[in-house]
Structures are given as C-alpha cells and as structure tokens.
Amino acid sequence: MQLISKxxxxxxxxxxxxxxVTVTVATCVMLAIVIVVLGNLxxxxxxxxxxxxxxxxxxxxxxxxxxxxxxDSYFTIMGNYDGLYGMLSINFSGTVGxxxxxxxxxxxxxxxxxxxxxxxQPNETERQTIIDDTIQAFIDxxxxxxxxxxxxxxxxxxxxxLDELKAMLxxxxxxxxxxxxxxxxEDKTEYPVIDNYFAQQIYxxxxxxxxxxxxxxxxxxxSRAEAARVMAIDIVGQYQGDVANAGGTYDxxxxxxxTIATDYVNDTMYQNVYDIMIGEGQTDNDARINAVAVKVxxxxxxxxxxxxxxxxxxxxxxDTSETTVPEAAKTEACKSITDQIPDQVATALTELxxxxxxxxxxxxxxxxxxxxxxxxxxxxxxxxxxxxxQVDSGSMAYxxxxxxxxRTVSVTQMTYxxxxxxxxxxxxxxxxxxxxxxxxxxxxxxNYGEIxxxxxxxxxxxxxxxxxxxxxxxxxxxxxxxxxxxxGLTIFMLVCTILGLFGSSVVPSAxxxxxxxxxxxLSIISFFDTVSILNGTLDYLWxxxxxxxxxxxxxxxxxxxxxxxxxxx
Amino acid sequence: xxxxxxxxLTKDYGFGRGIFDLNFDVKKGxxxxxxxxxGSGKTTTIRHIxxxxxxxxxxxxxxxxxxWKYASEIKRYVEYVxxxxxxxxxxxxxxxxxxxxxLLGIHDMQYANYLIEKLQLDPSANLKRxxxxxxxxxxxxxxxxxxxxxxILDEPTTGLDPLMRLTFLELIKEEKAKGKTILxxxxxxxxxxxxxxxxxxxxxxxxVDIADLSKIKNLPYKMYKIEFLNVxxxxxxxxLKFEIVRDQEKYNQVTVKIDNDKLGKLFTVLKKYxxxxxxxxxxxxxxxxxxxxxxxxxxxxxxxN
Numbered sequence: 029m030q031l032i033s034k035x036x037x038x039x040x041x042x043x044x045x046x047x048x049v050t051v052t053v054a055t056c057v058m059l060a061i062v063i064v065v066l067g068n069l070x071x072x073x074x075x076x077x078x079x080x081x082x083x084x085x086x087x088x089x090x091x092x093x094x095x096x097x098x099x100d101s102y103f104t105i106m107g108n109y110d111g112l113y114g115m116l117s118i119n120f121s122g123t124v125g126x127x128x129x130x131x132x133x134x135x136x137x138x139x140x141x142x143x144x145x146x147x148x149q150p151n152e153t154e155r156q157t158i159i160d161d162t163i164q165a166f167i168d169x170x171x172x173x174x175x176x177x178x179x180x181x182x183x184x185x186x187x188x189x190l191d192e193l194k195a196m197l198x199x200x201x202x203x204x205x206x207x208x209x210x211x212x213x214e215d216k217t218e219y220p221v222i223d224n225y226f227a228q229q230i231y232x233x234x235x236x237x238x239x240x241x242x243x244x245x246x247x248x249x250x251s252r253a254e255a256a257r258v259m260a261i262d263i264v265g266q267y268q269g270d271v272a273n274a275g276g277t278y279d280x281x282x283x284x285x286x287t288i289a290t291d292y293v294n295d296t297m298y299q300n301v302y303d304i305m306i307g308e309g310q311t312d313n314d315a316r317i318n319a320v321a322v323k324v325x326x327x328x329x330x331x332x333x334x335x336x337x338x339x340x341x342x343x344x345x346x347d348t349s350e351t352t353v354p355e356a357a358k359t360e361a362c363k364s365i366t367d368q369i370p371d372q373v374a375t376a377l378t379e380l381x382x383x384x385x386x387x388x389x390x391x392x393x394x395x396x397x398x399x400x401x402x403x404x405x406x407x408x409x410x411x412x413x414x415x416x417x418q419v420d421s422g423s424m425a426y427x428x429x430x431x432x433x434x435r436t437v438s439v440t441q442m443t444y445x446x447x448x449x450x451x452x453x454x455x456x457x458x459x460x461x462x463x464x465x466x467x468x469x470x471x472x473x474x475n476y477g478e479i480x481x482x483x484x485x486x487x488x489x490x491x492x493x494x495x496x497x498x499x500x501x502x503x504x505x506x507x508x509x510x511x512x513x514x515x516g517l518t519i520f521m522l523v524c525t526i527l528g529l530f531g532s533s534v535v536p537s538a539x540x541x542x543x544x545x546x547x548x549x550l551s552i553i554s555f556f557d558t559v560s561i562l563n564g565t566l567d568y569l570w571x572x573x574x575x576x577x578x579x580x581x582x583x584x585x586x587x588x589x590x591x592x593x594x595x596x597x
Numbered sequence: 598x599x600x601x602x603x604x605x606l607t608k609d610y611g612f613g614r615g616i617f618d619l620n621f622d623v624k625k626g627x628x629x630x631x632x633x634x635x636g637s638g639k640t641t642t643i644r645h646i647x648x649x650x651x652x653x654x655x656x657x658x659x660x661x662x663x664x665w666k667y668a669s670e671i672k673r674y675v676e677y678v679x680x681x682x683x684x685x686x687x688x689x690x691x692x693x694x695x696x697x698x699x700l701l702g703i704h705d706m707q708y709a710n711y712l713i714e715k716l717q718l719d720p721s722a723n724l725k726r727x728x729x730x731x732x733x734x735x736x737x738x739x740x741x742x743x744x745x746x747x748x749i750l751d752e753p754t755t756g757l758d759p760l761m762r763l764t765f766l767e768l769i770k771e772e773k774a775k776g777k778t779i780l781x782x783x784x785x786x787x788x789x790x791x792x793x794x795x796x797x798x799x800x801x802x803x804x805v806d807i808a809d810l811s812k813i814k815n816l817p818y819k820m821y822k823i824e825f826l827n828v829x830x831x832x833x834x835x836x837l838k839f840e841i842v843r844d845q846e847k848y849n850q851v852t853v854k855i856d857n858d859k860l861g862k863l864f865t866v867l868k869k870y871x872x873x874x875x876x877x878x879x880x881x882x883x884x885x886x887x888x889x890x891x892x893x894x895x896x897x898x899x900x901x902n
Contacts, residue, residue: 035699043686413686421683426693426739428649429677430700433669594650597679 031439033432040444044410051406052452055399056459062394063460063474066386067467082377091322092329092362095293099330100354101233102260102289127166131197132204132221135162139205163197200225223261230260259296266292290330298323332361376538383536384562386473391558392534395482396489397526400553403452403490404522408515410448411497414441415590416510425597438502438590442583445494453487478561485556485568488575492552493518495582502586505596521551534559552578598625600674600747600778605655606645616641616802618655623780628773630789631782632886633799639782640680642799643751646780647677659747676740680751680782682732690720690727690735694742701743709742716768730761737768748772750781754788766792786883790814798886806889813885818856820878821863825849826871834870839863852878 138158142150150158167174174190203225234256238249266288301322305315336342336357346356415438418424427437460479464472474482500514524547529535531544548554555575560567601623609615616638623629631639644650645657648668657664659671687693694709703709713720718734727735733753740748750769754762769792773779783789789796790810797807820842825831831849835841843852855863867875 033700035696038699039685039687039696042688042692418685422679422681423683423685425649425677425679426685426697427700428668429647429672429675429679429740430697430743431669431672431702432700592651595644597644597647597649 031436032443033427033436033440036427036432036437036440037444040414040441043413044444044448047406047409048448048452051402052455055402055452056456059394059399059456060459060463062390062398063463064466066389067463067472088325089362091297091325093358095297095326095329096333096358096361097237098256098259098293098296099289099333100358101230101256102292103286127169128197128200129221131162131166132201134165135159135201135205138162159198159201162201163194166197167194203228223265227257227260231257259292262292286334290327290334293330294323294327297326329361333357336360376536379536379538383534384473387558387562388534390474390479391482391562392529392532395486396553396556396558397522397529399456399486400489400522403449403486404493404518406452407445407449407490407494407497408511408518411445411494411501411514412507412510414445414498415501415586416504417501417507419505419595419597420507422597424595428595428597434591435587438587442498442587445498446491449487449490449494453483453490456486457483474562481561481568482558485558485561485572485575488572488579489553489556492555492575492578492582493521495579495586499582499586499589502590503593505593521553524548524551525553528554532559599623600625600627600660601629601646601780602658603642603646603655604658606642606652606657607654608641608645608650608652613801616645616799619804621797621804621807623778625778626776627795628769628779628781628793630793630796631780631799632784632786632789632796632882633782634784637799638802639799640751641802643680643749643780643782646749647675674745675747675749676743676745678733678736678740678748678750678753680753680755682729682736684724684732684735687724690718690722690724690731693724693735694720694739697739698742703743706742708744709738712738712741716764729756730758733757733761733765737765741772747778747780750779752782752784754783754785762788786881786886790882796882798889800890800893805893806886808882808885808889810882813880813882816880818854819860820852820854820880822850822852822874822876822878823867824873824875826873830870834866837866849873 135158138161139150139155142154142158200221204221231253235249235253238244238252239246241249298319302315302319305318306312310318337354342357342360343353346353351359415424418427424437428434457480460483461476464474464476464479470476497510497514497518500510504510504513527544528546528548528551529544530539530541531546532540532548552575555571557568557571560571599622601621603619603621606619607615607617609617614636619638619642621629631642633639641650645652646659646664648659648664648671651665660674662671664671684693685696687696698704698706698709712718716734716738718731718738720735720738722731724732724735733756737753740750748769753769754765757765766788769779769781773792779792781789781792790813793810795807795809798805822843823834825834826849828849831851835844835851840854841851842854843850845851853863
C-alpha cells in the first residue's frame with residue numbers, strides 16, 4: 029500500500045513553504061544573535077570573579093588550617109622536648125642528650141650481657157625488666173629520692189608526672205632499640221636519639237592526621253608525615269641553637285616557643301609557595317609576592333589562634349562539653365568569607381557564583397522558550413491546515429475524490445510536518461554550530477556536544493507538539509476546534525514553562541519563587557532537560573524518549589482517527 | 598445495470614436531522630437528480646455515496662462495491678464536483694489542475710486542455726481571485742479531466758449567473774450524451790427537468806418520491822385555462838361535457854383537463870365562443886412534486902393523529 033502521495037506532499041510544500049522560511053530564518057537569526065553577541069559580551073565575568081572570591085576564601089581557610097595544625101604540633105612537641113631538656117639541664121649538670129644517650133648505651137650493654145650469660149636473646153618479659161632497670165638507673169643518677177623527684181623538676185613545663193617521665197623514657201629506649209640501634213636511614217643518626225624520638229612523635233601525629241583526611245592514600249600520608257619529621261628536626265635544631273646562643277642557660281618562657289613555632293611555620297609556608305611558584309616558571313618577583321601573601325595569611329591565622337586560646341573571654345563562649353577551647357579557637361581563626369556571612373546570603377551568593385549565564389540564556393531561555401515560540405506557531409498553523417483546515421474549507425474533497433486513501437492523506441501530511449520540522453532544526457543546528465565556532469568552539473561556555481543535544485531536545489519537543497497538533501487536526505472537522513485545542517494547549521504549555529522558569533533551579537535562589545515550580549509539572553517542555561545536558565548527567569535521555577513517545581502515540585491516534593471519521597465534504 | 602445502489606441508507610444526526618431509510622438506484626447511462634430544500638439531506642446522501650461518511654445502517658454500493666469500505670477504489674469510477682468550492686492552498690488554477698492530474702494519475706493533459714478551451718477558462722489566474730463562475734469551471738475541469746464513468750455533482754449551479762448556468766447545463770448534457778452515469782442534486786426543478794431522466798424528491802431526510810421525467814413530460818392529457826368575455830358564454834361552456842378541474846366564477850374562468858386525442862374537439866367548440874384569453878397550463882416537475890409533497894404531509898399528519 030502506498031502511504032505517501034507525492035502530489036499531495038508537493039501541495040503541502042507549496043502551501044506552507046513561506047511560513048516555513050519565515051519561521052526558520054527568524055529563529056536562526058535569533059539563535060545566532062544569542063550565541064554570537066552573548067559570546068562576545070563576557071556575561072560570565074561577574075560570575076567568574078564571584079566564584080574566584082569564594083574559591084580564594086576557601087583556599088585561605090584551608091591554608092590557615094594547615095598553618096595552625098603545623099603550629100600546634102610543633103608547639104606541643106617543643107613543649108615536651110623543652111620540658112625534659114630544660115629540667116635536666118637546670119637541676120643537674122651535664123647535658124640531657126648525653127645522659128639519655130648513656131642510658132640507651134647502657135640498655136644496649138645490658139642486652140648484650142644477657143645474651144653472653146644465657147646464650148640466647150631475652151624474651152619480652154626479660155627485655156622489659158632490662159628497660160625498667162635502665163630507667164631506674166637513669167632516675168637514680170640524679171641522686172634524689174624517687175618520691176621527691178617531681179618537686180625537683182620545676183622545669184617540667186607541661187606538669188609531667190614521674191610516671192609519665194618513666195613512660196617517655198621507656199618509649200625512647202624502645203624507639204632506640206627498634207629503630208635507632210639499627211640505622212637504615214643516615215639522617216636519623218646525625219642527630220641525638222632524643223631529637224629523633226621527638227621527630228618521630230611529630231611524624232606519627234602528622235601521619236595520623238593526614239590518613240584521617242577523606243580520600244587520603246597511604247603514600248600521601250607517609251610523604252606528608254616524612255616532611256613533618258624533617259621540619260621537626262630542623263625546628264628542634266634551631267631551638268637548641270637559640271638556647272645555646274642564650275649562653276646555655278635555660279630561662280623558661282612560653283613566648284619563646286610561640287615565637288619560634290610561629291616563625292618556623294610562616295617561613296616554611298613562604299618557602300613552599302616560593303618554591304612552587306618558581307617551579308611553575310613564575311618570575312622571582314611574582315613568586316615572592318605570592319609567598320609573602322601566604323606568609324601573611326598563615327601569620328594572621330596563627331596570631332588569631334594564639335590570641336583566642338589565651339583569651340579568657342573567648343574560653344567562656346566555648347561549650348567545653350562539645351569541643352575543646354583550642355579546637356573552637358582553630359575553627360574561629362580559620363573562618364572564610366562564606367562562613368562569616370548569614371547562611372542564606374552565603375547560599376545565594378554561592379549559587380550566583382555557580383550560575384551558568386550561558387546555560388540559562390541559551391539552554392533554558394532560548395531553546396526551551398524563545399526559540400520554541402516561532403516553530404510552535406509554524407506547527408500549530410501547519411498541522412491545522414494539513415487536515416482540519418482542508419476538511420473545514422472542503423478542499424480535501426479534491427484529494428479524496430481521486431483514488432487516494434485517507435491513510436495515504438494523513439500519513440503524507442504527517443510526513444510533511446515532521447520533515448519540515450526536521451529540516452528546520454537541521455538548519456538551526458548548522459547555525460548554532462557555526463555560531464559556537466565563531467565564539468571559540470569548545471572553549472565557549474557551551475560546547476559542541478551540548479549545543480547538538482539542545483537542538484535534538486528542541487526538535488523532539490517540537491515533534492511531540494507536532495504530533496499533538498496533528499492529532500487534533502485529524503480529530504476535528506473544524507479549524508477553530510483544532511486550533512483551540514491543539515494550539516491552545518501548546519501555547520498554554522509554553523506559558524507554563526515561562527512561569528515555571530522562575531521556580532526552576534536554573535534561577536539563583538535569590539530570585540527564585542519556588543511555588544512557581546508547580547508550572548513545570550503542567551508542561552511537557554519540562555521533559556527537555558537542559559540542566560541535565562549541561563551537568564552531564566544522563567537524565568535527559570529517558571526524558572527525550574518520553575517526548576519521542578508522545579509524538580509517536582499522538583500521530584498514530586491521529587492517523588487511525590482520520591481513517592474512521594465522517595468527513596463533511 | 599445499477600451503477601449506484603442505496604439500500605435502507607440511514608444516518609441519524611439526532612434532532613430529526615439526517616437521512617432515513619433511503620432506497621434508490623441509478624442505472625448505467627442514466628442521469629439521476631436529487632431535489633429538496635436546504636438541509637433536506639441531499640448533500641448527506643452524496644457524502645455517503647462518495648464514502649466520506651459511514652452510514653448508521655444500510656449501505657451504498659457503487660459499481661457493486663460498498664462505498665465506505667472501498668472508498669478509495671470506487672474513486673476509480675467516480676468524478677465529483679463538490680457543492681462548496683474551496684481549492685487547496687495553491688497559487689493558480691494551472692497549478693491546481695496539474696496537482697489534481699498527478700493525484701488522478703493522468704499524464705496526458707489533452708482532454709483537460711480540451712475542456713479548458715471549451716469552457717473558455719483561463720486557468721493561469723490566481724485561485725483566490727477567481728469569480729464563482731471561474732471557480733466552478735475549474736472545479737468541473739478538475740473533475741471531468743479523468744473522464745471516468747460516473748459523475749456526481751452537488752448543487753453545481755448554485756451561485757452561477759443565468760448565462761453561466763446555461764453553459765454549464767449544456768456541458769452536463771454533453772457528458773450525458775457520451776453515456777456517462779450522472780447524479781446531481783439541486784434546489785431548482787427546472788434544471789433537473791432539463792437534464793435528468795429521473796428525479797428523487799428528498800424531504801426531511803426521506804425520499805418522498807422518485808419521478809420518471811419521461812412520464813411527466815409526456816402526459817396523456819393537457820390542461821387549458823380559459824376566460825370568457827361574458828357570463829352567458831361562460832355558463833354555457835360549463836354545461837358542455839368537458840372535465841373542469843378549476844372553476845373561478847368571479848373572472849368567468851375555467852381550467853379544462855383534456856386528453857390529447859380530444860384536443861381538436863375542444864378547439865372546434867371554442868371557435869364559437871368569445872374568449873378573453875386561452876393558455877395552456879404547464880404541468881411540470883415542480884407541480885408534480887408539490888402535489889406529492891402535499892399528499893405526503895397529509896399522510897404524515899394522519900399517521901400522527
């Protein structure tokens with residue numbers, strides 16, 4: 029059965045070509061203007077700068093956290109180191125380094141003696157006894173009764189008890205025995221065992237902190253911790269130098285650590301940034317400017333942090349059942365711009381920064397609204413004139429008084445409508461691709477893939493409307509009925525999409541009226557999901573399938589209905 | 598042989614509108630007319646013959662095929678001039694005729710050109726600016742150019758000027774002479790009388806009567822209206838044994854019905870009278886149908902009572 033009548037197709041072509049040309053040219057021009065003119069205006073500049081503010085604010089916040097973490101570690105470790113070191117050197121003669129070295133050597137000797145006497149390695153209990161003996165010998169070497177030793181140790185800045193002192197020594201000896209006695213890394217033996225021990229503490233602490241971070245790898249945590257160890261050795265060495273320069277006498281002063289730890293962290297930050305910038309091929313001047321900026325941020329953070337922990341008024345504001353004062357101080361010191369403004373304003377500004385103006389104007393406004401209007405007019409008028417109009421006027425009688433089947437008539441007219449629409453969007457696609465090419469191709473905010481999907485989506489949307497209008501044209505015998513139902517509902521949906529735009533997620537929350545989103549549920553244009561296309565999710569695919577389905581089903585209903593109905597010809 | 602045959606054809610549009618239980622047939626080579634007032638069901642009947650509408654019950658067969666089921670097949674035999682003239686949205690008559698030829702599968706435009714020439718039609722004119730007459734001519738050419746066996750016309754002369762109407766009826770007669778079966782509807786009795794072999798009267802969706810025109814035209818009697826100059830003669834004439842169908846005393850008038858073979862006798866008698874005038878009373882389709890209709894209305898009235 030012949031389903032397409034060439035003569036009828038030609039008739040439809042001749043009857044509607046002018047409308048087709050007008051609508052196509054007008055829509056193409058609109059599209060070209062939208063893409064080319066907007067492409068040269070740089071409408072995303074404000075958004076980009078806003079986005080930069082937020083990105084930088086977040087970077088600052090991270091930088092500050094890093095500085096404070098580093099400062100905190102050094103400060104704590106130095107306190108411990110200084111407490112032990114200072115206690116030993118003030119109350120008794122001799123350097124603590126050599127005393128601890130001696131204890132370690134003593135432990136070594138005792139272990140070897142055990143092997144000589146018993147002909148075997150000591151087991152765990154026997155080894156512990158040897159450690160305990162070594163510590164006891166170390167304590168005894170001060171010549172003070174054990175019960176009084178805490179009082180003799182005012183230099184234990186952190187208020188270390190005797191038990192804690194013993195535990196620390198046991199730790200040092202264990203560290204010596206397992207790591208230090210069999211050096212594999214030359215760096216470690218360059219420094220006294222006690223320095224290495226504290227450096228190891230820093231390493232462990234840094235490792236624990238890094239590995240706890242989300243998405244941290246073993247390798248990354250290890251390298252970060254290793255860097256922290258190197259810095260710790262460095263800072264301890266510097267501290268020792270300062271103490272030596274002061275004439276070797278220990279003068280307990282908390283500010284001393286503060287200054288040294290702060291300076292060290294700031295300098296390290298400066299050096300790191302400088303090295304990175306130079307590595308990236310920046311000029312010396314630029315690298316210095318950036319490094320200084322970072323140093324200032326780091327310094328601000330640490331200073332704020334120091335002030336907050338020591339501030340009694342601040343301590344009162346902290347709910348200590350939930351968090352510690354230092355943690356609260358850290359949070360406060362690391363606040364970025366976004367943390368300091370009210371939540372709703374922050375959300376609004378962040379969304380404004382994230383808003384894609386091209387996506388909004390080209391995707392949601394042009395392809396879903398403005399660019400649909402003229403093709404809609406074409407579809408409404410043409411679909412009506414293809415069947416209902418000809419039945420209403422009576423001109424259909426001429427076709428049907430020839431041996432042409434009704435099925436052939438409806439299928440031919442439907443084919444014309446779909447082919448005309450397809451040709452229209454093929455041209456629009458070409459124009460849009462050329463326009464995107466003119467404004468920079470894939471470097472433009474909307475790339476070729478997205479613009480092709482926009483055109484496909486708009487075509488499928490119009491296909492659904494064409495099917496619907498065609499169905500109305502096939503069902504009704506009067507033009508006015510076909511126009512009011514087919515055209516009326518189509519325009520209704522377009523208007524709903526316009527109203528729904530104000531409630532959709534593409535509009536920043538500052539301007540959004542979420543109740544308006546209701547209108548989006550009244551329009552099949554909502555199945556043309558430009559947001560999904562721009563976000564790269566695949567939601568738009570099943571929605572495209574629905575649009576295609578609507579078109580096909582309505583066309584089939586129209587064709588069958590036209591076969592069966594009475595024609596007033 | 599019956600070319601068109603309607604059996605119990607019924608289409609009820611509600612409110613008493615539609616066509617009801619129509620039975621008629623059109624024989625090959627015959628010219629068949631439909632006459633009736635506006636809305637009586639002429640066009641509805643033609644739509645069913647053309648297969649544009651589906652009957653509620655009954656059927657129409659064209660060349661033995663059900664016209665609804667085989668709507669596209671019967672068009673191989675039928676050419677149609679619709680009542681309302683609206684052309685497809687094309688620019689000129691030529692464009693329209695060419696498109697129609699393509700739809701009809703005609704490659705040889707010779708006959709079409711013959712028709713154009715005969716009708717003195719200028720098909721290159723803009724379709725929208727054509728006068729009613731030109732449009733009708735174009736529609737005729739579009740229908741006739743395939744030269745099929747059956748021609749169906751729905752009120753083809755409505756809106757044409759008298760001169761145009763004559764040309765038009767001339768053409769139909771010509772088609773009839775070629776042996777085409779023709780079915781046409783009209784509100785005018787005289788044009789049907791002129792062209793048709795048989796005419797069906799449709800009234801409120803029913804065929805009241807189908808008249809055979811040869812019988813109406815060749816009646817075995819004639820009627821004359823006679824007015825006498827004086828009353829005496831008038832009274833004298835009335836005493837003679839002529840069949841008087843109407844008597845108007847006031848004017849000294851009588852209407853006499855007389856068999857064809859007795860005409861000479863009447864005129865011999867009348868020689869002796871002084872007449873004011875004598876005229877033949879025409880008996881035509883219109884009169885015939887008026888009588889039929891009157892009778893029908895009375896029957897319906899009685900049936901209701």
